[in-house]
Amino acid sequence: MAQGSIMLQVSVIQDIAGPVTSIPPVTVMAFHFLSFDKTTVREITAEKTGGILAGGSNMPIGYSGSPFAVLRLFLRGGEEVFFLAPSHVSSPQFEAGFAILEIEELGVTSIGSNEMNLSRLIGGHAYLDEVE
Protein backbone atom coordinates (compact mmCIF):
# COMPACT_ATOMS: atom_id res chain seq x y z
CA MET A 1 0.00 0.00 0.00
CA ALA A 2 1.34 3.41 -0.96
CA GLN A 3 2.67 5.34 2.03
CA GLY A 4 2.14 8.94 0.85
CA SER A 5 4.76 11.49 1.92
CA ILE A 6 7.94 10.02 3.38
CA MET A 7 10.86 11.79 5.04
CA LEU A 8 14.34 10.36 5.39
CA GLN A 9 16.62 12.56 7.48
CA VAL A 10 19.87 11.82 9.27
CA SER A 11 22.69 13.85 10.82
CA VAL A 12 25.96 13.14 12.61
CA ILE A 13 27.76 15.42 15.06
CA GLN A 14 31.35 14.20 15.28
CA ASP A 15 33.67 15.54 18.00
CA ILE A 16 37.24 14.45 18.65
CA ALA A 17 38.98 15.41 21.87
CA GLY A 18 42.29 15.25 20.04
CA PRO A 19 44.82 15.96 19.12
CA VAL A 20 44.90 13.15 16.60
CA THR A 21 46.74 12.69 13.32
CA SER A 22 43.89 11.12 11.41
CA ILE A 23 40.23 12.05 11.13
CA PRO A 24 37.86 9.25 10.13
CA PRO A 25 35.46 9.83 7.24
CA VAL A 26 31.73 9.99 7.84
CA THR A 27 29.42 7.68 5.96
CA VAL A 28 25.90 7.48 7.26
CA MET A 29 22.80 5.98 5.67
CA ALA A 30 19.08 6.25 6.35
CA PHE A 31 16.76 3.78 4.68
CA HIS A 32 13.11 3.00 4.30
CA PHE A 33 11.11 0.15 2.76
CA LEU A 34 8.65 1.19 0.04
CA SER A 35 5.71 -0.65 -1.50
CA PHE A 36 6.62 -0.89 -5.21
CA ASP A 37 3.97 1.72 -5.94
CA LYS A 38 4.88 4.94 -7.78
CA THR A 39 7.58 6.92 -5.99
CA THR A 40 8.64 10.47 -6.76
CA VAL A 41 11.72 12.04 -5.15
CA ARG A 42 10.58 15.55 -4.29
CA GLU A 43 13.68 16.98 -2.61
CA ILE A 44 17.17 15.90 -1.59
CA THR A 45 19.76 18.03 0.14
CA ALA A 46 22.71 17.94 2.54
CA GLU A 47 24.67 20.45 4.57
CA LYS A 48 27.57 20.80 6.98
CA THR A 49 28.86 23.10 9.71
CA GLY A 50 32.17 22.98 11.60
CA GLY A 51 35.22 21.17 10.33
CA ILE A 52 38.82 20.16 10.92
CA LEU A 53 41.56 22.30 12.49
CA ALA A 54 45.21 21.40 11.82
CA GLY A 55 47.51 22.18 14.74
CA GLY A 56 50.73 22.94 12.85
CA SER A 57 49.43 25.94 10.99
CA ASN A 58 46.12 26.48 12.77
CA MET A 59 44.63 26.67 9.33
CA PRO A 60 41.24 25.12 8.76
CA ILE A 61 41.25 22.43 6.13
CA GLY A 62 38.17 22.73 4.02
CA TYR A 63 37.85 20.84 0.81
CA SER A 64 34.24 20.65 -0.32
CA GLY A 65 31.73 23.07 1.10
CA SER A 66 29.07 20.45 1.54
CA PRO A 67 28.98 16.70 2.04
CA PHE A 68 28.21 14.31 -0.78
CA ALA A 69 24.62 13.03 -0.67
CA VAL A 70 22.90 10.52 -2.89
CA LEU A 71 19.50 8.86 -2.73
CA ARG A 72 19.19 5.42 -4.27
CA LEU A 73 15.94 3.70 -5.17
CA PHE A 74 15.85 -0.05 -5.74
CA LEU A 75 13.31 -1.03 -8.34
CA ARG A 76 11.43 -4.21 -9.15
CA GLY A 77 13.94 -6.74 -10.52
CA GLY A 78 16.86 -5.22 -8.60
CA GLU A 79 17.53 -2.29 -10.90
CA GLU A 80 18.79 0.83 -9.14
CA VAL A 81 18.45 4.53 -9.85
CA PHE A 82 20.27 7.28 -7.99
CA PHE A 83 19.62 10.97 -7.36
CA LEU A 84 22.27 13.49 -6.37
CA ALA A 85 21.80 16.40 -3.96
CA PRO A 86 20.92 19.17 -4.06
CA SER A 87 17.66 18.84 -5.97
CA HIS A 88 14.36 20.57 -5.30
CA VAL A 89 12.52 19.47 -8.42
CA SER A 90 10.36 16.35 -8.49
CA SER A 91 11.86 13.34 -10.24
CA PRO A 92 10.02 11.05 -12.65
CA GLN A 93 8.01 8.26 -11.01
CA PHE A 94 9.61 4.90 -10.26
CA GLU A 95 8.16 1.67 -8.88
CA ALA A 96 10.56 1.26 -5.98
CA GLY A 97 10.74 -1.13 -3.04
CA PHE A 98 13.57 0.42 -1.05
CA ALA A 99 15.16 3.85 -0.58
CA ILE A 100 18.60 4.63 0.84
CA LEU A 101 19.86 8.13 1.60
CA GLU A 102 23.64 8.09 1.90
CA ILE A 103 25.71 11.05 3.12
CA GLU A 104 29.49 11.10 2.99
CA GLU A 105 32.14 13.49 4.26
CA LEU A 106 35.86 13.03 3.87
CA GLY A 107 38.42 11.87 6.41
CA VAL A 108 42.03 13.06 6.40
CA THR A 109 45.44 11.86 7.59
CA SER A 110 47.95 14.55 8.50
CA ILE A 111 51.09 15.16 6.47
CA GLY A 112 54.09 15.01 8.79
CA SER A 113 53.31 15.42 12.47
CA ASN A 114 50.53 18.00 12.33
CA GLU A 115 47.93 17.27 14.95
CA MET A 116 44.26 17.92 14.34
CA ASN A 117 41.05 18.67 16.16
CA LEU A 118 37.56 18.14 14.88
CA SER A 119 34.00 19.19 15.48
CA ARG A 120 31.52 18.96 12.63
CA LEU A 121 27.87 18.40 11.94
CA ILE A 122 26.85 16.68 8.72
CA GLY A 123 23.27 16.05 7.76
CA GLY A 124 20.80 15.72 4.96
CA HIS A 125 17.30 14.74 4.03
CA ALA A 126 15.16 13.42 1.22
CA TYR A 127 11.42 13.80 0.73
CA LEU A 128 9.60 11.18 -1.28
CA ASP A 129 5.98 10.73 -2.31
CA GLU A 130 4.62 7.25 -2.86
CA VAL A 131 1.23 6.98 -4.59
CA GLU A 132 -0.79 4.12 -6.11
Add this chain to the structure above:
Amino acid sequence: MNITIKGPGEIVVRFIDQNGKALLQETIRVSGSGMVEAKRDINLSLETLSGQVLVSPVLIQQGEKQQVTFDGEHHSSFTRKRCQEIGCTQNITEDAAHGHAQPLQEGAIHLPSAQK
Protein backbone atom coordinates in the same frame (compact mmCIF):
# COMPACT_ATOMS: atom_id res chain seq x y z
CA MET B 1 32.09 -1.68 13.16
CA ASN B 2 28.62 -0.73 12.06
CA ILE B 3 26.02 0.97 14.19
CA THR B 4 22.47 0.12 13.18
CA ILE B 5 19.59 2.23 14.46
CA LYS B 6 15.94 1.29 14.08
CA GLY B 7 13.42 4.06 14.59
CA PRO B 8 13.61 7.86 14.80
CA GLY B 9 15.41 9.67 17.60
CA GLU B 10 18.90 10.55 18.78
CA ILE B 11 21.75 8.39 19.98
CA VAL B 12 25.08 9.42 21.52
CA VAL B 13 28.07 7.11 21.28
CA ARG B 14 31.43 7.78 22.96
CA PHE B 15 34.55 5.93 21.94
CA ILE B 16 36.87 5.25 24.89
CA ASP B 17 40.46 4.04 25.13
CA GLN B 18 41.68 1.35 27.53
CA ASN B 19 41.87 3.94 30.33
CA GLY B 20 38.25 4.91 29.87
CA LYS B 21 39.09 8.29 28.32
CA ALA B 22 36.62 9.41 25.66
CA LEU B 23 38.46 10.38 22.48
CA LEU B 24 35.60 10.61 20.01
CA GLN B 25 31.89 11.26 20.35
CA GLU B 26 29.19 10.94 17.73
CA THR B 27 25.59 12.08 18.00
CA ILE B 28 23.40 10.54 15.31
CA ARG B 29 19.91 11.91 14.75
CA VAL B 30 17.41 10.06 12.61
CA SER B 31 14.06 11.49 11.55
CA GLY B 32 11.20 10.01 9.60
CA SER B 33 8.42 7.53 10.16
CA GLY B 34 8.58 4.74 12.73
CA MET B 35 9.96 2.53 9.96
CA VAL B 36 13.05 4.62 9.27
CA GLU B 37 16.42 2.97 9.90
CA ALA B 38 20.01 4.23 9.81
CA LYS B 39 23.45 2.74 9.60
CA ARG B 40 26.90 4.17 10.31
CA ASP B 41 30.23 2.41 9.69
CA ILE B 42 33.21 3.48 11.77
CA ASN B 43 36.72 2.23 12.59
CA LEU B 44 37.50 1.33 16.17
CA SER B 45 40.91 2.98 16.23
CA LEU B 46 42.31 6.50 16.09
CA GLU B 47 45.74 7.69 14.97
CA THR B 48 47.78 9.92 17.28
CA LEU B 49 51.44 10.97 17.38
CA SER B 50 52.00 8.10 19.82
CA GLY B 51 50.56 5.63 17.36
CA GLN B 52 47.29 3.83 16.93
CA VAL B 53 44.83 3.93 19.83
CA LEU B 54 42.20 1.20 20.00
CA VAL B 55 38.78 2.31 21.19
CA SER B 56 35.50 0.78 22.27
CA PRO B 57 32.06 2.27 21.56
CA VAL B 58 29.81 3.12 24.51
CA LEU B 59 26.14 3.90 23.91
CA ILE B 60 25.45 6.83 26.22
CA GLN B 61 21.97 7.76 25.07
CA GLN B 62 19.24 6.49 22.77
CA GLY B 63 15.66 7.41 21.96
CA GLU B 64 12.87 5.60 23.78
CA LYS B 65 11.64 3.81 20.69
CA GLN B 66 15.02 3.14 19.13
CA GLN B 67 16.84 -0.17 18.87
CA VAL B 68 20.61 0.09 18.53
CA THR B 69 23.04 -2.69 17.64
CA PHE B 70 26.81 -2.74 17.15
CA ASP B 71 27.85 -5.17 14.40
CA GLY B 72 24.45 -6.84 14.74
CA GLU B 73 24.92 -7.56 18.47
CA HIS B 74 23.20 -5.95 21.43
CA HIS B 75 25.26 -2.84 22.10
CA SER B 76 26.15 -3.64 25.69
CA SER B 77 27.48 -7.13 24.95
CA PHE B 78 29.55 -5.76 22.04
CA THR B 79 30.94 -3.01 24.29
CA ARG B 80 31.82 -5.49 27.03
CA LYS B 81 33.73 -7.71 24.59
CA ARG B 82 35.50 -4.81 22.90
CA CYS B 83 36.54 -3.25 26.22
CA GLN B 84 38.05 -6.58 27.26
CA GLU B 85 39.86 -6.83 23.90
CA ILE B 86 41.51 -3.42 24.24
CA GLY B 87 42.53 -4.00 27.86
CA CYS B 88 40.07 -1.96 29.93
CA THR B 89 39.86 -2.71 33.62
CA GLN B 90 36.83 -4.60 34.94
CA ASN B 91 35.34 -1.39 36.38
CA ILE B 92 35.69 0.54 33.14
CA THR B 93 34.29 -2.40 31.19
CA GLU B 94 31.22 -2.72 33.39
CA ASP B 95 30.58 1.03 33.40
CA ALA B 96 30.85 1.10 29.61
CA ALA B 97 28.55 -1.89 29.19
CA HIS B 98 25.99 0.00 31.27
CA GLY B 99 26.30 3.12 29.12
CA HIS B 100 28.61 5.18 31.30
CA ALA B 101 31.75 6.94 30.09
CA GLN B 102 33.45 10.21 30.94
CA PRO B 103 32.43 13.18 28.79
CA LEU B 104 34.68 14.30 26.00
CA GLN B 105 37.16 17.05 26.91
CA GLU B 106 36.30 20.29 25.19
CA GLY B 107 38.16 20.66 21.92
CA ALA B 108 39.36 23.62 19.88
CA ILE B 109 36.28 23.91 17.67
CA HIS B 110 32.90 24.89 19.05
CA LEU B 111 29.71 24.27 17.14
CA PRO B 112 26.82 26.64 17.89
CA SER B 113 25.02 25.43 21.01
CA ALA B 114 21.79 25.10 19.04
CA GLN B 115 23.44 22.36 16.99
CA LYS B 116 24.53 20.43 20.06
